[in-house]
Amino acid sequence: MIAQDLLVALQGVSSEVAERESADWPSFNCPIDSLVAVLKVLRDNHGYDMLVDATGMDNGVDASPRFTVIYHLLSTANHVYVRVAADCADSENPVAPTVSGLWPGADWHEREAYDLLGITYENHPDMRRILMWDSYPHHPLRKDFPLAGHEDDLWDEEIREETGTKVIPAPMAGGPFVSKSSNFEAQKEPRAKDESWNEKKEKPEG
Amino acid sequence: MVSSNADIGYNSKVEGGVIVSKADAVINWIRTHSLWPMPMGLACCAIELMAAGASKFDISRFGAEVMRFSPRQSDVMIVAGTVTYKMAPIVRRIYDQMAEPKWVIAMGACASSGGMYRSYATLQGVDRIVPVDVYISGCPPRPEALLDALIKLQDKVSTETSTQNLFKVKS
Amino acid sequence: MATESKEYSMPDAASRAAQASEEFETEKLELSMGPSHPSTHGVLRLNLELDGEIIQKCDPVLGYLHRGDEKIAENMTYNQFVPYTDRLDYLAPLANNAIYAIAVEKLTGIEVPERCQAIRVLTSEMARISSHLLGLGAYTMDVGALTVFMITFTERENLYTLFEELTGARFTTSYSRIGGVTRDMPDGWMDRVLGFCDHFLPLLDDVESLLSRNRVFVDRTADIGIISKEDAIAYGLTGPNARASGLDLDLRRDAPYSGYEKYDFEVALGENGDCYDRYLVRMEEMRQSVRIIRQVIAQMPEGPYRAEDAKKIILPHKDKTLTSMEELIQNFMITTEGPQIPAGEVYFEGEAPKGALGFFIHSKGGGVPYRMKIRGPSFCNLSILPKLCVGVMVSDIPSILGSFDFVMGECDR
Numbered sequence: 096m097i098a099q100d101l102l103v104a105l106q107g108v109s110s111e112v113a114e115r116e117s118a119d120w121p122s123f124n125c126p127i128d129s130l131v132a133v134l135k136v137l138r139d140n141h142g143y144d145m146l147v148d149a150t151g152m153d154n155g156v157d158a159s160p161r162f163t164v165i166y167h168l169l170s171t172a173n174h175v176y177v178r179v180a181a182d183c184a185d186s187e188n189p190v191a192p193t194v195s196g197l198w199p200g201a202d203w204h205e206r207e208a209y210d211l212l213g214i215t216y217e218n219h220p221d222m223r224r225i226l227m228w229d230s231y232p233h234h235p236l237r238k239d240f241p242l243a244g245h246e247d248d249l250w251d252e253e254i255r256e257e258t259g260t261k262v263i264p265a266p267m268a269g270g271p272f273v274s275k276s277s278n279f280e281a282q283k284e285p286r287a288k289d290e291s292w293n294e295k296k297e298k299p300e301g
Numbered sequence: 302m303v304s305s306n307a308d309i310g311y312n313s314k315v316e317g318g319v320i321v322s323k324a325d326a327v328i329n330w331i332r333t334h335s336l337w338p339m340p341m342g343l344a345c346c347a348i349e350l351m352a353a354g355a356s357k358f359d360i361s362r363f364g365a366e367v368m369r370f371s372p373r374q375s376d377v378m379i380v381a382g383t384v385t386y387k388m389a390p391i392v393r394r395i396y397d398q399m400a401e402p403k404w405v406i407a408m409g410a411c412a413s414s415g416g417m418y419r420s421y422a423t424l425q426g427v428d429r430i431v432p433v434d435v436y437i438s439g440c441p442p443r444p445e446a447l448l449d450a451l452i453k454l455q456d457k458v459s460t461e462t463s464t465q466n467l468f469k470v471k472s
Numbered sequence: 473m474a475t476e477s478k479e480y481s482m483p484d485a486a487s488r489a490a491q492a493s494e495e496f497e498t499e500k501l502e503l504s505m506g507p508s509h510p511s512t513h514g515v516l517r518l519n520l521e522l523d524g525e526i527i528q529k530c531d532p533v534l535g536y537l538h539r540g541d542e543k544i545a546e547n548m549t550y551n552q553f554v555p556y557t558d559r560l561d562y563l564a565p566l567a568n569n570a571i572y573a574i575a576v577e578k579l580t581g582i583e584v585p586e587r588c589q590a591i592r593v594l595t596s597e598m599a600r601i602s603s604h605l606l607g608l609g610a611y612t613m614d615v616g617a618l619t620v621f622m623i624t625f626t627e628r629e630n631l632y633t634l635f636e637e638l639t640g641a642r643f644t645t646s647y648s649r650i651g652g653v654t655r656d657m658p659d660g661w662m663d664r665v666l667g668f669c670d671h672f673l674p675l676l677d678d679v680e681s682l683l684s685r686n687r688v689f690v691d692r693t694a695d696i697g698i699i700s701k702e703d704a705i706a707y708g709l710t711g712p713n714a715r716a717s718g719l720d721l722d723l724r725r726d727a728p729y730s731g732y733e734k735y736d737f738e739v740a741l742g743e744n745g746d747c748y749d750r751y752l753v754r755m756e757e758m759r760q761s762v763r764i765i766r767q768v769i770a771q772m773p774e775g776p777y778r779a780e781d782a783k784k785i786i787l788p789h790k791d792k793t794l795t796s797m798e799e800l801i802q803n804f805m806i807t808t809e810g811p812q813i814p815a816g817e818v819y820f821e822g823e824a825p826k827g828a829l830g831f832f833i834h835s836k837g838g839g840v841p842y843r844m845k846i847r848g849p850s851f852c853n854l855s856i857l858p859k860l861c862v863g864v865m866v867s868d869i870p871s872i873l874g875s876f877d878f879v880m881g882e883c884d885r
Contacts, residue, residue, distance in 0.1 A: 118579055118816035145705050147821065147852075148830055152843040167819050167832065167847075171705060171719065174726040178819060200707035203855040211542070226535035226884060227422070228387045235421050235543055242540070242547045244421025251390030258393060260429050262386050265419040341508065343515055344537055344881055345562035348606070348643065352632075355625030370510045388515060388536040391507055417555065420540030440644060 097121055097175065101141065108132050115180055120167075122178040127164075130181045131192050134166060138197060143168035143177055149194065149204035151183075151212045153238045161186035162214055166194070183214060193219040211236040243267050328463040332376070332402070333455045334364040339375035339399060341392060343382030346409040346441040350381045353444035363451050372398040377454065378431070379447070383411035384424040396431045404458070406450050407433045410440040486863065488526075498523065505869065507536045513610060513873065514880035516854070522866065530861035532854060537884040545844040549810025550576050550650055551787075553844075558644040560846065560882040563606050564599035564825045566635070568882075569648035571822035574729055575831035576650045579818040580811075582782045586773040588652050589731040594768045595638070595647060596730075596822075597761040598665070601672070602631045602643075603825035604712075604754045604761075607877035611751065612683065614870040615692045620679055627675060630668055637661060650811060651786035652778020662769045669762045680755060693747035697860055697872040700745060707859075708852040711827025713876060716753045717745030723823040730822075735767045747875035754877070785811040810839015826850050826879060848882030 098114065098121035105112040109129035115122040125133045137143040148167040154160070160182035168177050183189035193216040195201040205216045206225040213234035216222060224231065228250040233240055243264035249255040338360075340350055353360045360366050369375040372395045384392055396405065407427050410416030413436045415425035427433060434457060435450045442450075506517035515536035521529035541560070545553050557572040558565035570592040577584065609624035632642045637658055639645040647653055683689045699709070704717040714721060722739040724732040740756035742749030778786055787806055788799035815837040821830040827849025834843040853876055860872065 116816065118581075118818045120819060122817065146708055147710075147828065148819070148832060148845065148847040150832065150845040152834060152845075165832070165845075167830070169821075171721050174721075174723075176819060176821075178817070198706055198708065199859070200709075200852060200855050203851065207851075224535075226538040228535070233421075235540060236546075240421070240543075242420055242543055249386065249390060251394075254390035254393045254430075257397075258430055260389070263425070265415065265421065265423065265425055267419055345559050345644065347514065348562060351606075352625065352629065355629075356622045357626060357629040370508070383537060383539050385536060385538055387538065388507065391536070395508055418539045418544070420544055422538050422540040441642075443642065 101137075101177065104141065105133055105136065108136050115178065117178060120176040120178055122180070125179055125181050127181040127183060127191060130164075130179070131194060131197070133179060134168070134194055135197055137168055137177060137179070141177075142170040142172050145169045145171050146194070146198040146201055146204075147176070149201050149208065151189075151191075151208040151214045153212060153236060156239045159186055160184065162189035162212065164191045164208065164214060189214045190217055191215070192217050195219060210234070213237065324464045325462055329459045329461060332463070333459045335367075336363075336365045336377045336404070336451065336454065336458070337367045337369050337375045338365050339372055339378040339395065340368045340370070341378055341380045341382075341395065343380070343384060343388060344411065346381035346412070349441045349444050350379060350408065350447065353447045358444040358448065360448065360451070363448060363455070365451055372396075373400060375399060376402065377404045377406060379406045379408055380412040380427045380431075380433075381408040381441075383416070383418055384427045384430070385422050386424055387422070389424045389427075389430045392427065393430045402461075402463070404434045404454055405431050406435045406437065406447075406454060408437045408447060408450070409442055410438065413438070416440055500528065503866070507533075510614070513878060516873070516878070516880060516883075518857070518861070518869070520861075520866070520869075525865045525867070527861050527864055527866065527869075530858050532857050534851075534854075534880075535884050537880045539885065541885040542844055542846060545841055545846075547840070549839040550813060550841065551806070551811060553841075554649060555644065555646045558646055560848065560885065561603070561824060561826055561829070561850070561879045562643065562881050563879055564596075564603040565643055565645045566595040566599040566639075566647055567603075567822070567824045568829060569646060570596050570730065571820065571824060571829050572831055573648040573650050574822060575818060575820035575833060576811075576813065578820050579816055579833055579835060580650070580782070580785060580813050582651055582779050582785060584652055584779050585776045586731065587775045588777050588779070590768050590772050591653050591657065591777060592648055592730045593732060593735070594665070594765060594772075597764045597768070598631060598634070600761045600825040601758050602628055602635075604758050604877075605631075607825075607874075608679070608751070608754060611874035611877065612689070614874040615689060617683065617686070617689060620682060623675065623679055627672060630671075634661070634665060634668060637664075649778075649786070651782045652776075656777045662772065665765060666769060669765055673759070673762060676755065676758060683751070684755075690748060692868075692871050693751060693875065695744070696747045696868050697864065697875065698744060698746045699856060699860065703856060703859070704745070707856040709827070709856060710849050710852065711823070711825070712740075712753045712757060713750060713827065713853050715740060716742030716749040718743060723821060723828055727821075729820075734771070735764045737764050747871045750875040750877075785813075806839075812839065813837065813841075821847070824849060826877065826882070827853060829882070846882070846885050848885060850876075850878035850880070850883040851885075854878055854883060 101121055102114060109126055111126045113124045115124045147169045151162055151164045162183040163180050166179045183191055191214055193205055205219055208214050209222055210224040210226050211234060230250055247262040249260055342350055378396055407413045411418060412427045415423050435454050437446050437450045439446055501522040503520045503522055505520055507515040517533040519531040520527050541556055557568040560568050605624040605628050609621035612620040636642050639647045699717045701718045704714045704719045718741055720741060725739055737760045740753045742753050788802050792799040793803045813835050815835050817834050819832045821828040829849055830847030832845040833841050836842045
């Protein structure tokens with residue numbers, strides 16, 4: 096019921112708002128241009144006054160649209176949640192509008208999404224990395240980034256010269272054994288998620 | 302007339318306030334029983350480190366209760382927790398700031414080897430960035446394990462030749 | 473004729489600073505506090521811009537404990553990820569386990585038995601006490617009272633003994649699993665928990681008598697770091713920090729899960745939203761937790777402690793695995809391929825001791841989540857720091873950080 100009412104109300108903002116598949120709360124897909132307007136209506140007219148979570152996800156390297164931004168709002172009076180998702184247009188350099196104007200708390204969430212997924216938020220007051228160090232070149236939560244990571248330089252130049260330590264891919268041998276879902280039985284056999292060290296390659300130095 | 306051998310050995314009335322021993326033995330004795338830790342509390346293990354310092358396990362029984370957050374005043378760095386690549390240079394910097402002689406205890410699986418965090422962000426063992434004297438297993442190790450590591454470190458300290466650097470002639 | 477006297481008023485921080493800069497040549501001082509600093513409770517770093525002792529700008533730097541939990545989750549089966557939830561908020565792993573398990577169960581649609589729900593509530597509340605005790609001990613140590621730290625840690629050791637008896641570990645428990653808990657409670661364990669409660673409440677009164685009217689403690693905490701209710705909502709604050717600002721939001725009462733609706737408890741609220749109120753709210757929450765624990769134990773239902781019918785989700789009993797073919801295959805499939813979770817999206821928040829801990833899981837079916845976002849309450853709670861710390865003194869920072877009671881494990885993930 097709530098979902099239907101909300102859908103009607105949100106379609107007044109943008110006709111392209113559609114319901115999104117969800118196992119729990121009312122959930123909507125919305126075009127990225129009207130994202131801020133939709134969230135503002137939810138906040139001002141429907142009591143969803145707290146932004147509990149803002150994040151993004153990578154739908155796969157070949158997927159189009161590749162990146163989706165996802166927001167979870169909570170109504171502090173009625174204690175119900177709503178999920179709003181919007182696909183980013185550009186798969187190479189995904190861009191989303193910032194909602195830090197509506198909720199100042201969105202600032203850090205968006206910096207995190209930028210850091211881990213590489214989604215740039217337009218008009219964000221302070222678009223910097225938040226979790227990885229500033230000179231880190233990758234976006235780790237992208238699907239083409241391996242869990243073990245890539246080789247890189249340590250960020251502190253002085254310590255780098257003193258110790259000679261590098262950022263190296265983590266040795267995964269013996270690491271999580273996971274089977275991929277596949278139609279072929281042979282490919283479902285569990286394998287170590289090995290990305291740097293196996294029988295053919297030497298164990299990394301150090 | 303000597304009636305018993307109770308007077309043999311050290312007697313302050315005879316020798317005064319003087320005992321004769323090896324410099325190494327004295328210095329090591331002093332160092333062994335006042336290892337002041339630099340608690341490098343990074344993650345979960347820091348809680349067990351705090352527990353070791355608190356009332357039940359009481360690390361002060363081993364002379365190591367003086368947790369100094371200033372590297373200049375501490376002797377042993379206890380790396381308790383996951384060292385990430387972002388944190389690693391800072392751990393090294395603090396280690397460099399500590400005065401000689403200094404030792405390092407790698408507390409827990411993460412500090413020893415990266416532990417269960419085989420990922421892009423985690424340094425795979427703090428020994429890649431600072432020399433480690435004692436490793437402690439466990440995720441997290443119990444406070445008893447930390448005390449055991451401290452005793453092992455005391456054993457190590459007590460056998461070091463502390464004087465060899467003191468009287469070395471600089472060439 | 474009365475002499476006219478100018479009304480005297482204490483100038484506020486900003487006007488004092490303005491006056492000072494008129495009188496002297498001053499320059500801004502940049503101070504990096506942390507990541508290794510006793511009052512930052514781990515590895516938070518604050519880049520402060522100071523004018524004298526007054527903070528003009530505060531820029532928190534996070535990520536010194538970013539271990540890649542979300543990426544690890546995408547590469548593991550749902551069951552394998554349970555130990556990682558221990559290490560999010562490592563002061564209350566039992567609560568994290570339960571919330572993660574409930575999130576996945578929501579996606580799966582399995583119902584856990586009542587006894588399992590009651591055990592989860594019981595352990596979550598014990599975790600809350602243990603977390604608040606550490607928060608309190610560290611907080612008071614930061615503002616200069618070491619005695620309370622010793623008292624709270626003694627009590628934590630008693631709790632750890634109980635946890636160890638129940639789960640086998642002191643605090644990395646991995647106790648709640650998807651579809652149940654690992655094992656039933658040992659005989660007589662509930663009596664020992666009740667014994668702990670009886671012993672704990674008078675002790676809490678002792679702690680309160682040491683602090684609540686202590687001149688030094690009150691001076692260092694009252695009217696420091698005031699958060700308004702509007703700010704609390706705007707920055708997404710949850711848990712005791714939000715309730716101290718008067719935001720009446722407690723997911724245990726408002727969106728009950730795991731059978732919280734069966735128990736009777738009050739939600740502690742503050743009025744001013746300052747450091748002192750945050751302390752008071754936590755003290756009251758511990759009392760309420762004891763109240764819940766007593767009710768849970770009084771009404772503890774009999775029955776199975778895990779959902780035995782969820783065949784593709786939960787591992788079979790070990791003795792059956794070794795004797796029966798069907799169970800052996802089931803064990804093998806769940807261990808290698810992971811529990812078979814249907815496709816879908818779910819977002820579940822539960823009231824962890826630090827605030828609302830949320831899991832957003834996007835599943836494409838199979839044993840491995842496609843995307844898992846962890847909403848750490850400490851992350852959101854700390855996001856107010858750049859606003860809160862402007863205009864306060866450097867010496868107030870330990871009070872503010874201590875009263876926030878944050879954990880970098882779930883903040884950086």
